[in-house]
Amino acid sequence: RKEVEQDPGPFNVPEGATVAFNCTYSNSASQSFFWYRQDCRKEPKLLMSVYSSGNEDGRFTAQLNRASQYISLLIRDSKLSDSATYLCVVIPLRGNTGKLIFGQGTTLQVKP
Amino acid sequence: SQTIHQWPATLVQPVGSPLSLECTVEGTSNPNLYWYRQAAGRGLQLLFYSVGIGQISSEVPQNLSASRPQDRQFILSSKKLLLSDSGFYLCAWTKGLAGTDTQYFGPGTRLTVL
Numbered sequence: 001r002k003e004v005e006q007d008p009g010p011f012n013v014p015e016g017a018t019v020a021f022n023c024t025y026s027n028s029a030s031q032s033f034f035w036y037r038q039d040c041r042k043e044p045k046l047l048m049s050v051y052s053s054g055n056e057d058g059r060f061t062a063q064l065n066r067a068s069q070y071i072s073l074l075i076r077d078s079k080l081s082d083s084a085t086y087l088c089v090v091i092p093l094r095g096n097t098g099k100l101i102f103g104q105g106t107t108l109q110v111k112p
Numbered sequence: 113s114q115t116i117h118q119w120p121a122t123l124v125q126p127v128g129s130p131l132s133l134e135c136t137v138e139g140t141s142n143p144n145l146y147w148y149r150q151a152a153g154r155g156l157q158l159l160f161y162s163v164g165i166g167q168i169s170s171e172v173p174q175n176l177s178a179s180r181p182q183d184r185q186f187i188l189s190s191k192k193l194l195l196s197d198s199g200f201y202l203c204a205w206t207k208g209l210a211g212t213d214t215q216y217f218g219p220g221t222r223l224t225v226l
Contacts, residue, residue, distance in 0.1 A: 034214075043202055043217035044156070087156070099146075099171075100215055104155040 001026050004090050006103035014111050017078045021106045023088030024070045032091040033064055033071050037084045038105065044087055047073075078110045114139035118203050118218035125225055131176075131190040133221050135203030138184065143205040145186040146215065147178055150200040162186060198225045 006023045013019050025033075033050035048055065050062040050071050061074040075082055088103035115138045125131060137143050147159040158171045160178035168178050175194060179187045186203055203218040 041200075041222070043220050045217070046214050049214075099158060099161060100156075101158075102148075102156040 002103075003027060003092070003101045004088055004103040006088050006106045008104055008106060010107040010109050012109045012111060013078050015078055015080060017110075018074065018076045019078055019108060020072055020074045021086055021088075021108075022070050022072050023103050023106075024068075025088075025090045025101075026069070027090070027092045028066075028069060030069075030090045030092050033062075034089040034091075034100075035060075035062055035071075035073050036087040036089055036102075038087055039084050044102075047086070075108075078108075080110050080112060083108055083110045114205075114216070116203060116205055116216060116218040118201075118221050120221055121219065122222045123224070125193050125223065127195055127225055128192050131188070131193050131197070131223070133188040133201055133203075133223075135186040135188075135218055136184055137205045140184070140205070140207060142183060143207055145180065146204040146206075147186065147188050148202040148204065148217075150202065152199070156202065160188070193225045195225050198223055 004025050011019055035047040036044040037047045038044040048057050048060060048062050050064050052064055054063040059076045063072045085105040085107045087105045090101045092101060117136050119134055144163050146161045148156045149159055150156045160168055160170055162168050162180045165180055165183055176190050201221045201223055204215045206213045206215045
């Protein structure tokens with residue numbers, strides 16, 4: 001089983017739609033969770049951290065479910081500019097010098 | 113503010129040739145540094161990380177090596193490239209040791225081995 005798993009998609013949605021991605025992780029001792037965004041042929045950039053209580057940043061909401069070992073990303077009112085690959089990232093252990101474990105990524109294509 | 117540079121941006125090399133990719137960070141001191149590789153259509157794979165000058169940890173056995181000759185310089189090398197070394201090489205840095213700090217990525221080097 002992969003340490004971090006995502007549905008690669010692509011998710012094709014119309015503008016204005018709400019879309020959600022899930023990501024599962026295998027190590028129950030994982031400490032930190034993030035969503036990164038990667039545009040085509042570009043480097044990944046941090047979208048948002050995922051906190052235990054859930055967090056929201058504008059149209060984006062991230063949630064963590066430790067019991068089921070998954071994190072989610074919800075995008076409301078999708079824009080064309082949201083088209084990208086969304087990477088789920090897990091830091092497995094506290095004090096592990098920051099090694100990140102990346103999921104394969106979920107590709108989102110927002111259509112006009 | 114901190115910035116991270118990588119060069120070259122793109123590289124086409126024949127099989128069996130050597131490789132040297134460079135990464136430098138500005139605006140911070142004693143960063144943790146990382147090399148990742150992303151093969152076409154695949155996720156990011158951590159290759160090496162470094163918590164200080166001369167300190168290198170390897171994640172995946174392969175024909176690549178890394179060095180950190182200066183605090184803010186991280187180099188990825190190979191003596192003989194393989195076809196399977198093709199990919200997008202990303203350098204990243206983070207400040208903290210707690211593992212909770214954000215990692216910032218450089219613009220990457222796209223390597224094609226022919």
